[in-house]
Amino acid sequence: LNTNIDPTSKHVVKLSTYQRLLSQLDIEVHTRRHIQFLQTGSTSSFRIEQLQDEIEVLEHKTEGLKEKITSRPDPPQFRALYDDISNFRTHLASTEKVKELLHVLLAFQGVEREAMWQDRTMEFIHSITRKYINYTDITLPIVNAVFQMKFGFRLLSSQIAGMNNAAHSFASPSLYAAKKECFER
Structure with a gap:
């Protein structure tokens, strides 16, 4: 949008x-x-x-x-939906925020932070699906994208948690490469 x-x-x-x-x-x-x-x-x-x-x-x-043509409420809520999505994009899903969370996770320091991010994104999903029920043509693709982001971070977080439990041995070569690249910068 x-x-x-x-x-x-x-x-x-x-x-x-x-x-x-x-x-x-x-x-x-x-x-x-x-x-x-x-x-x-x-x-x-x-x-x-x-x-x-x-x-x-x-x-x-x-x-x-x-x-x-889709049915819309009167008065229209589109502006409020637009503002909610913009705020989410700015505060939780901006490129900088996502890279920062990824960097913290790869440094083995951010599992709690990732859990908090997961909670906040879930609150966003619940909020827009409840408040904007007549805008599913707009909200569903956004919700699906957020769920994909959540899934990716949860996989990464569980991999890192598993590595912490296994004395930092990398079970995933691609995760090792990502971690190595992150610290070489």
């Missing part, structure tokens, strides 16, 4: 525009049929058929857009 405008609002605006255009086209077709009938006795012409085709295309697009 890089804007504070609800992504689904564009579909609402498009739908409104299409519906307005459909109304105008219906009026134009009705008017042209009436004029055509008065002039020729027929209610059909090439232009009327073109307009009918345009109406069919717009009706098809309108149906497609209706499927993309």
Whole structure:
């Protein structure tokens, strides 16, 4: 999310525009049929058929857009959701914070800190899933990403805890390489 405008609002605006255009086209077709009938006795012409085709295309697009529109509460909560996600990104999931936690873990000093981070991220997950129930199209991908981060840190933390119990012997060559690279910097 890089804007504070609800992504689904564009579909609402498009739908409104299409519906307005459909109304105008219906009026134009009705008017042209009436004029055509008065002039020729027929209610059909090439232009009327073109307009009918345009109406069919717009009706098809309108149906497609209706499927993309999600129900939102009134008043909208999107701004609050945006702020909560921005705060999470700044305070818990920024690149600097994640690198710092990784560095502390690899230095065998941060298992408690990782547990606290796990708790705070879980609070964030519970908070956004409860408060923004009508925004699952936005919250679910974020929650999934946070769970993946949590899983990665939990794996690393358990590996480090296991190494502490086994007199610092590296059971994972990739963890050893990461630790070595971290301290060579």
